[in-house]
Structure formats: C-alpha cells, structure tokens
Amino acid sequence: xRPHPKILFERVNKFPNFTxxxxxxxxxxxxxxxxxxxxxRRCIHISxxxxxxxxxxxxxxxxxISNDGSQIGxxxxxxxxxxxxxxxxxxxxxxxxxxxxxxxxxxxxxFRFEQTKRxxxxxxxxKVVEVKEIRLGLSIDVHDxxxxxxxxxxxxxxxxxxxxxxxxxxxxxxxxxxxxxxxxRFAEYCSEHASVEKAAKMEGRNMLMFxxxxxxx
Numbered sequence: 001x002r003p004h005p006k007i008l009f010e011r012v013n014k015f016p017n018f019t020x021x022x023x024x025x026x027x028x029x030x031x032x033x034x035x036x037x038x039x040x041r042r043c044i045h046i047s048x049x050x051x052x053x054x055x056x057x058x059x060x061x062x063x064x065i066s067n068d069g070s071q072i073g074x075x076x077x078x079x080x081x082x083x084x085x086x087x088x089x090x091x092x093x094x095x096x097x098x099x100x101x102x103x104x105x106x107x108x109x110x111f112r113f114e115q116t117k118r119x120x121x122x123x124x125x126x127k128v129v130e131v132k133e134i135r136l137g138l139s140i141d142v143h144d145x146x147x148x149x150x151x152x153x154x155x156x157x158x159x160x161x162x163x164x165x166x167x168x169x170x171x172x173x174x175x176x177x178x179x180x181x182x183x184x185r186f187a188e189y190c191s192e193h194a195s196v197e198k199a200a201k202m203e204g205r206n207m208l209m210f211x212x213x214x215x216x217x
C-alpha cells in the first residue's frame with residue numbers, strides 16, 4: 001500500500017539537508033570509486049594480453065614447437081601437454097589464430113618476466129617529442145630574430161619539434177609576403193639543425209610553419 005502524498009512530504013521535510021548530505025557523501029566516495037574502477041579496468045587490460053597456457057588451451061590439435069626450437073609436429077593437445085609436463089615446462093599457445101594453432105613448450109614464468117623487462121626497457125628508452133612554439137612578429141628586428149632563432153635551435157637540439165607562428169593584425173593581413181619572407185629567413189637560419197616539416201601557410205590570421213630536428217642531431 002503506497003503512503004499518502006502528505007505523509008511522503010512530511011518524511012522529506014525531516015531531512016531538509018538531504019541534498020547537502022548527498023553532495024558531501026559523493027565528494028568523499030568519488031575518488032575511491034575511481035581508484036577501484038581504474039584498477040578493475042587495468043586488470044581486464046592485463047588479462048586480455050595473457051596467452052592461453054596448459055589446460056586453458058581448448059583446441060583439439062595443435063602444432064607444437066619444442067623448447068629448443070625444433071618442430072614436434074601436429075599432435076593432440078593432450079599429448080602436447082604430456083610432452084611439456086615431462087620437461088617440467090608449460091605449453092603456451094603463441095598463435096591461436098593459425099591453422100592449426102601453434103603452441104610452444106617453454107617456462108612461461110620466465111617468458112613473462114623477460115617480456116615485462118623488455119617492455120620496461122623500451123618504455124625507458126622511448127623519447128617523448130614535444131612541439132615548442134616560437135612567435136615572430138611581422139616587423140621583427142635583427143636582435144630579436146637571432147634570439148628566437150637560437151631558442152629554436154636549442155629546442156631542436158633537444159629533439160623537439162618547433163612551431164613557428166606569425167599573428168597578422170589589422171592591415172598586416174594585406175602583406176602576407178612579408179610574413180612568408182620572415183618564415184623563409186627563419187628556416188634558413190635554423191637549416192643546419194632543422195628541416196622544414198610543414199612549409200609556411202596561412203591559417204586564419206596566423207601563418208604557421210613546422211620545423212623538425214634533422215636526423216643525427
């Protein structure tokens with residue numbers, strides 16, 4: 001039996017700060033919920049990268065490669081497991097989409113350890129390329145031009161790309177050739193350290209040019 005609307009109204013009035021209480025509760029619980037959700041999502045991502053091993057391999061027949069790299073041939077998965085267990089190793093399905101699927105006898109724990117180690121080394125050696133911006137004026141003096149050129153060369157020698165921009169204001173829009181000349185001079189100034197990745201081009205009120213460090217620099 002549903003309560004009378006008047007009774008419901010009286011119940012709600014007993015908690016006048018319900019909205020405020022709800023806001024405080026959500027502010028407290030939200031970061032913890034996000035942490036749990038991200039951990040759960042990461043676990044799903046990691047498990048999706050795992051290979052099928054031992055009893056987790058559901059194929060009837062597989063092509064088996066021994067731990068020394070020799071071909072054993074196409075055999076029932078039960079015999080492949082026996083061969084792996086006889087050597088105190090694991091049977092790992094390395095190519096499930098092949099016909100027939102390819103499995104290898106190996107120490108899976110050692111394989112995962114070495115794989116994780118290689119991934120960490122690759123991540124450590126990975127260089128992040130940033131895009132630095134240099135802004136030129138349409139009427140730039142020699143000193144300012146050289147200062148910005150040296151700054152761009154510093155960015156390029158650090159392995160970063162450089163976006164060179166000129167902002168056109170008012171009547172300056174009627175003289176894009178001056179901006180283009182400045183861009184060409186700037187590219188020439190940095191030519192020993194950079195190559196033009198994207199030539200100077202008008203985009204709205206801006207003229208943009210992209211420089212990339214030369215290989216070997």
